[in-house]
Amino acid sequence: MKIYNTLNTSEQNITANDIGIYLCGVTVYDESHIGHARTIIIFDVLRRYLESRGNQVKFVQNFTDVDDKIINKANAEGLHPLEISRKYIEHYFEDFDKLNIKRATVHPKATEHISDIINLIKKLIDSGYAYLSLNGVYYSVSKFAEYGKLSKRKTEDLISGARIAVDETKNDALDFALWKFSETEPNWPSPWGKGRPGWHIECSAMSLKYLGEEFEIHGGGRDLIFPHHENEIAQTEAVTKKPLAKLWMHVGMVTINGEKMSKSLGNIKSVRHVLENWGPNVIRLFCLSGHYSKAIDYAEEMLKENLIKWRQAETAYYEMIMSDGVGPIDEISSIVSECKNEFESALNSDFNTSLALNAFFKLVKGINRIAASESMTQSIANTALPEFEHMLDILGLQVQKITEQERQNITDMLKQRETLRAQKQYQEADKIRDMISAQNIVLLDHKNKTIWMKKEKIPADS
Numbered sequence: 001m002k003i004y005n006t007l008n009t010s011e012q013n014i015t016a017n018d019i020g021i022y023l024c025g026v027t028v029y030d031e032s033h034i035g036h037a038r039t040i041i042i043f044d045v046l047r048r049y050l051e052s053r054g055n056q057v058k059f060v061q062n063f064t065d066v067d068d069k070i071i072n073k074a075n076a077e078g079l080h081p082l083e084i085s086r087k088y089i090e091h092y093f094e095d096f097d098k099l100n101i102k103r104a105t106v107h108p109k110a111t112e113h114i115s116d117i118i119n120l121i122k123k124l125i126d127s128g129y130a131y132l133s134l135n136g137v138y139y140s141v142s143k144f145a146e147y148g149k150l151s152k153r154k155t156e157d158l159i160s161g162a163r164i165a166v167d168e169t170k171n172d173a174l175d176f177a178l179w180k181f182s183e184t185e186p187n188w189p190s191p192w193g194k195g196r197p198g199w200h201i202e203c204s205a206m207s208l209k210y211l212g213e214e215f216e217i218h219g220g221g222r223d224l225i226f227p228h229h230e231n232e233i234a235q236t237e238a239v240t241k242k243p244l245a246k247l248w249m250h251v252g253m254v255t256i257n258g259e260k261m262s263k264s265l266g267n268i269k270s271v272r273h274v275l276e277n278w279g280p281n282v283i284r285l286f287c288l289s290g291h292y293s294k295a296i297d298y299a300e301e302m303l304k305e306n307l308i309k310w311r312q313a314e315t316a317y318y319e320m321i322m323s324d325g326v327g328p329i330d331e332i333s334s335i336v337s338e339c340k341n342e343f344e345s346a347l348n349s350d351f352n353t354s355l356a357l358n359a360f361f362k363l364v365k366g367i368n369r370i371a372a373s374e375s376m377t378q379s380i381a382n383t384a385l386p387e388f389e390h391m392l393d394i395l396g397l398q399v400q401k402i403t404e405q406e407r408q409n410i411t412d413m414l415k416q417r418e419t420l421r422a423q424k425q426y427q428e429a430d431k432i433r434d435m436i437s438a439q440n441i442v443l444l445d446h447k448n449k450t451i452w453m454k455k456e457k458i459p460a461d462s
Contacts, residue, residue: 001053001348003217004293006225006248007150011350014247018056020215021047022207022245024224025107027064028088029073031270032095034298035261038287039221039251041396042353044101045288046217046249048394049347060210061104062203063089065111066186066196081186082111095271099280100396106210110202114188117197117205120239121178121190129238130178133169137179137192142172144234150248151226176200176231200231207244208236218245222252222293249351252295254287269298279458281397282306288353288395300460307461309361310397315444316364316388317399318453319371320381327377335366336387343391353395360391374447400440400454410441410452418450 002011023043026036040061050057065085074081089109097103110117121137124130129143141147141155148154158174177198179190187194207215213236220229229248236244253260256267274283285306290296339359346355367384370376392399402410413432420429436443436452444451 001050002350003247003249004350005246006250009152012247014050014216016216017054018058019050019217020058020211021060021217021219022203022211022215023059023061023104023218024203024220024228025061025063026088026092027067027069028085028092029067029070030088031272032088032092033261033271034269034274034283034287035221035254037096037099037271037274037283038254038296039219040096040101041099041284041287042251042292042351043219044396045353045394046351047102048396049351052390052394057105058211059102059104060106060108060207062206063092063107063109064199064202065089065109067199071184085109085111091272095275098275099271099283100398102396108206108210110197110206111186113202113205113209114197116209117201118179118190120201120205120208120235123239124178124235127238129235131171132192133171135169136177136181136195136198138170138175139178139231139235140171141174141176141234144238146237147174147234148230150233151230153226153230176227178235200228201235203228204232204235204244207232208240213240213242215245217247217249219249219251222250225250249292251292252290255295255297257299258297277458277460278303278307279456281310281456282458282460284396285310285357288357290354291350291352293350303460307458309364311455312361312368313364313392313397314399314453314455316367316371317385318444318451319367319376320385320388322451322453323376323378323381325377326379327375329379329383332366332370332380332383335363336384339363339366339391340387347394356391357395360395363388363391371446400456402454406454410436410439414443414450414452 001014003014004010005012021043023040026032047057047059063085066081070081070084074084077084121130124139125132125137128140130137130139148158155174178201179192179195179197181193181195183194187196207218218229233244255261256269259265259267261268282303286296286298286303289302289306339362342359342362343356346352346359363384367388370380413436417429417432420426420432433443440455440457441452442455444453
């Protein structure tokens with residue numbers, strides 16, 4: 001498996017069996033939006049795929065729960081900043097659990113790792129990479145010779161383009177805060193004075209604690225390459241003298257009608273909003289529909305296209321589980337083999353989820369074509385269903401399942417409907433059909449039988 005490494009600008013093999021992944025999570029001062037969802041869904045599928053191959057994955061995704069944005073939101077709402085962060089962490093789990101995101105091995109919070117952060121800052125000061133100013137502790141960018149190696153920015157260009165420093169007590173305009181002095185809550189005591197950590201230092205401290213000095217993959221959105229990830233490298237490698245991560249993987253942003261999401265434009269789509277309108281499967285399909293490294297545009301038309309595809313996948317699933325009889329499996333065997341190879345090849349080649357989805361829907365189309373020709377048998381279903389469900393699991397998609405009791409109840413209602421139709425009591429038969437439809441059950445009429453499927457209820461589809 002190869003993935004493009006932002007650091008060395010080339011595709012790199014993933015060869016380790018035990019894989020540590022650190023994904024920069026959200027700053028919890030507001031609802032998570034579709035841009036956050038895309039990054040987290042991409043890494044959820046990456047983790048699922050690695051685990052399906054037998055890799056042991058330790059997945060760390062942090063919460064930034066102390067930050068100026070959180071404090072500003074708290075002041076505006078008359079709440080304590082930690083109340084704000086707790087509220088939006090709860091909302092995060094509510095939303096992303098519904099999106100079928102596997103919870104990380106650990107979800108560390110910055111506020112729970114203040115001692116780790118302080119110890120790391122001490123090491124940076126002792127080694128000459130950090131210094132004390134009137135307003136806090138700063139990292140000395142000029143001391144780290146490789147600064148800019150991730151973003152490919154030269155320090156001289158950064159200096160010439162830098163705005164006048166807000167803090168004139170810094171030695172250099174490029175230096176960034178490790179510890180900010182503050183009497184405003186939340187704050188913590190430190191050897192240098194009461195205050196709170198800077199943004200970048202928290203991820204260095206937490207990745208070191210949970211994944212050690214070297215790990216396989218560090219990821220996040222492309223907007224984090226500079227300055228956040230660049231500063232993480234500078235901080236961590238100044239202490240360890242080792243590469244922070246072997247591979248840096250970055251996900252492209254989500255735009256709205258070609259524009260960047262922003263509060264000023266009023267075009268931010270929260271995860272909660274899109275879930276309420278489109279449901280988890282359509283959102284996952286949308287987020288996986290383009291190559292992870294490229295931007296994708298949020299448009300209702302694209303979501304509708306993914307909804308149509310999802311309905312086809314639901315149909316394929318129920319055509320298989322409702323099948324009976326035996327027969328030849330030659331055609332489906334070749335389709336399954338071809339789609340399986342294409343699916344794995346796509347994910348192994350720079351994690352191309354777009355091509356992987358093409359392979360999945362090629363399998364869906366093959367199954368539905370066989371069903372439409374009245375050729376679906378239990379033999380065919382037994383051949384196709386395991387690979388279909390394997391792909392579903394890796395993609396994190398979930399078909400609406402049924403219990404045996406539900407299956408029996410619907411079967412009994414269908415028999416009653418057929419009896420009424422045979423007796424030409426069409427009005428009564430239609431009432432039963434309406435009762436079935438109210439349970440999100442769709443009837444699929446075949447030449448010699450009628451089967452049914454339970455479809456996901458999606459408000460935008462009504």
